[in-house]
Amino acid sequence: MTLPGHRTLSATVMVGVLALTAACGSDNALREGQEPPPVPEDLTCFEGSLSGAGSSAQENAMYTWVAGYQLACENALVLYDSVGSGAGRSQFLESAVDFAGSDEALDDAEHERARQRCAADAPAVNIPAYVVPIAVIFHLEGVESLNLPPETLARIFNQQITRWNDPAIAEHNPETDLPDLRITPVSRSDESGTTANFTSYLAAAAGAAWPHEPSGSWPIEPVEAAQGSSGIAEAVESGQGTIGYVEASHTADLGTAAIGVGGEFVELSPESAGRVVASSPERPGGHRHDHALELDYGTTEPGTYPIVLVTYEIACLRYESRDDAARVRAFLDYVLSEEGQQAASDVTGSAPIPAELRSKLQDSVAAISAAG
Known part of the structure; x- marks a missing residue:
């Protein structure tokens, strides 16, 4: 399935990410010696550009996700600038990028700002996508x-x-x-x-x-x-x-x-x-599609390695543009897919999101839509 549409990105955004991402659909999207990452058979592709910025901790994972998605979707271009979590959240809240990557979920004050950035006074969503x-x-x-x-x-x-x-x-x-x-x-x-x-x-x-x-x-x-x-x-x-x-x-x-x-x-x-993520509760007070975690660092669960870093993908639950919503939804669905999580793990040693939590996160990504 292909989603139509195109959006022009500013030169400022493009310059920061060209060293990380490659021309859409090109074999140059792979680093030397890297095998093409697996993708789901039912992958949804979009046409046009999607922009993100933020956490450098997920830079290698994001490179892998971008390569896998662009090789499978020849008319898609995903741009990600690893400027750091704080800068990524700021760019998202200022509407400079479509989504942010962050080592921290949005706090209460940032959630309020996100309602002004997102369409129809809609909230943002914190989606844990990469466990290091x-x-x-x-x-x-x-x-x-x-x-x-x-x-x-x-x-x-x-x-x-x-x-x-x-x-x-x-x-x-x-x-x-x-x-x-x-x-x-x-x-x-x-x-x-x-x-x-x-x-x-x-x-x-x-x-x-x-x-x-x-x-x-x-x-x-x-x-x-x-x-x-x-x-x-x-x-x-x-x-x-x-x-x-x-x-x-x-x-x-x-x-x-x-x-x-x-x-x-x-x-x-x-x-x-991965087990510490599965056993950690979500932060109280959030809406049903917000999944900020309170990591249980003091866990005593058998077989659980407790020292982890979770990075989030932060997006709007509602976008002004139907094309923007469709692009964010399609790409994040791949990031959370079994294939996307395994591709990142193979490259970085990350912990794939546990299946039960992954299903909840995909339901929230599926809820991303356009206002009106």
Whole structure:
């Protein structure tokens, strides 16, 4: 099925995204060595352009979704500018783009602004579409994996546990030869959603061992700091006795920690990270098509990896233009499809949205329409 229509985008929007997206329907939409992403057999295609901006955490996933959609829909052009979550939300609220990607759902004040931006005083929708496990990585010669309870992890990053052979670490790693070596925790130097979610986890799961409020900025004077997940990964890899936190796609060959949950230690995987989303309630007070989550970082559910970052696609429930509504609806339906979620997971190590939640989200995307 093809949806008609065309819209001209401003040069400002186009310049920011051309490095990320390619000409519609072109094989150049794929990076070198990338296989064409799978698409559903009943994929709905549109004609014309769709614009989005926001989270850089979902940049690689968005590249994959754009490539898959454009290769299947030769007359569609999807443009996404990874300018950061805050800037993306601002552009959406100012009607500069059709949808936004964000590491945070719209807050109450932004929801009020969205009613002015969307048609017929309609609300916006927060659609969780990309779940990124946050890995705890370390570089310790001869050690590939560790078990770390949340309290121990918090005391390491709070600089209270300073040696790798500390009894608090050794207790849960009895078969591991831990050296008498200084621990060098590496934190982010820039404000980030990864830090916000990591500190939210520590605050929820570690109790008094982490006496700091959740924040996108590292709350104490760092031992070592680096910009971006790639910067932390490089700093951890180049050091010895280093430990840091990164999005799962940046783990490379570094050691990773299994995290204490209830009475077990859970290793990072797309499946184990997806379970925390399935068990997390939606934020109270929202309308039926709004799906902002209150992540249960303190979960004790078996097999659940609790340190994750969720990024949202933010759209209007009503658009002035029928074509705009149809384009947003068609593309987001692909993003949420089983094929779209698996394509992103194959490239980034993300956790596909659980099937039951995905069905609810697709119902909300299907409700996106035009006013009148």
